Amino acid sequence: MAPQWTLTLAVVAAAGVGLFFWTQGRVKNPMLPLGLLRNRQLVAALIVTFAMTFGTYGMLMVNSFAFQQQRGESALATAAAFLPTPLTYLALIPVVNVVAHRTGPKLPMLTGLVLMAVGMLVYAVAGPNANIVLLEAGFVLTGAGLAFNTGPAVGLAMSAMPLTRVGLASGVANLARLVGITVGVAALGTVMAFDGVRAALLAGGAVDLIGAVVVLRWVARKPAAVAESTQVCHA
Numbered sequence: 001m002a003p004q005w006t007l008t009l010a011v012v013a014a015a016g017v018g019l020f021f022w023t024q025g026r027v028k029n030p031m032l033p034l035g036l037l038r039n040r041q042l043v044a045a046l047i048v049t050f051a052m053t054f055g056t057y058g059m060l061m062v063n064s065f066a067f068q069q070q071r072g073e074s075a076l077a078t079a080a081a082f083l084p085t086p087l088t089y090l091a092l093i094p095v096v097n098v099v100a101h102r103t104g105p106k107l108p109m110l111t112g113l114v115l116m117a118v119g120m121l122v123y124a125v126a127g128p129n130a131n132i133v134l135l136e137a138g139f140v141l142t143g144a145g146l147a148f149n150t151g152p153a154v155g156l157a158m159s160a161m162p163l164t165r166v167g168l169a170s171g172v173a174n175l176a177r178l179v180g181i182t183v184g185v186a187a188l189g190t191v192m193a194f195d196g197v198r199a200a201l202l203a204g205g206a207v208d209l210i211g212a213v214v215v216l217r218w219v220a221r222k223p224a225a226v227a228e229s230t231q232v233c234h235a
Contacts, residue, residue, distance in 0.1 A: 032172065036161070042169060044218040045157035046176040048109055051211030052149045053180030055116050055204040056142060058188030059123075060085075062204075066128035066197045084136050088143030089150075096147050105152035105159075106219045110212055112148025115141050117208035124201035145208070156219065 024030040037043055060082065067078040100108050119141030126134050157173040158166050184204065192200035 033168075036165075036168070036172070039160050040218050041160035041220065042157055042172075044214050045153050045160065045173060047214045048113065048149060048153045048211045049157070049173050049176040050180035050183075051113065051207050051214075052116065052146065052153065053177050054184035054187070055120060055208045056085075056146055056184070057181045058184030058204045059120055059142060059201060061185045062188050062192050062197055062200045063123070063128070065192065070128045070197070081132070081136070082139060084139040085143035085146070088140050089147045092144055092147035093151065096151055099148075100152045100155065104221050105156045106215060106221055108148045108152045109156070109219065110215045112145040112152075113208045113212040113215065114145070115148065116145030117205040117212065119143075119145060120201045120205035120208070124198045124205065128197050 021034065024032050025034050063082070064078055067073045067081060068075065073081065096108055119138040122141065123130075123135055123138040126138070128135075154170065154173050157169045161169040184207075188200040188204055191203050
């Protein structure tokens with residue numbers, strides 16, 4: 001995509017987001033009450049959810065291109081190579097639920113974001129033509145990080161709100177997840193087009209590390225009871 005079109009789309013998207021928040025602050029019954037954004041725990045959960053899906057889905061798109069265009073793999077072989085990510089994710093979900101129940105969401109979320117960042121950085125440093133075992137290790141780390149983030153992040157968002165607004169908190173967290181997917185694919189795809197696969201993966205890992213810093217500074221330790229709502233298994 002030409003640079004001017006990329007800039008134009010970015011400006012249009014930013015204007016759309018700004019218009020949405022402007023209208024939400026002025027209507028009687030907003031879809032997203034802006035007062036919710038004064039809750040630091042909720043905002044932290046939204047940032048983490050965004051960073052998690054930004055990195056993961058952006059990585060999958062970038063790696064799909066790299067495997068097929070640079071390694072010369074077929075679409076089927078590429079999909080098979082990605083299997084360690086969802087398999088690791090599914091295997092660790094029960095473990096994460098236990099950990100989050102005992103420690104609260106902060107430790108799992110911090111661990112998850114660091115694992116995701118390391119997984120992408122390993123791939124970025126090794127390069128798409130590296131030994132497949134090393135690349136699969138990066139996929140495993142990314143899947144583990146996704147598992148450690150998904151449930152605790154949603155649980156944190158829901159626990160930050162009173163019971164009357166738990167549904168709204170869950171919906172907002174899901175919105176952050178979808179926005180992360182959309183922006184991650186668009187942003188990392190753009191970086192890849194201009195500066196290659198490695199730069200795109202470095203950018204994805206950097207966003208996950210920013211999320212880790214947010215968790216470290218903003219998320220308070222929660223009692224085990226909060227983790228009851230973290231048994232969520234979608235990403």
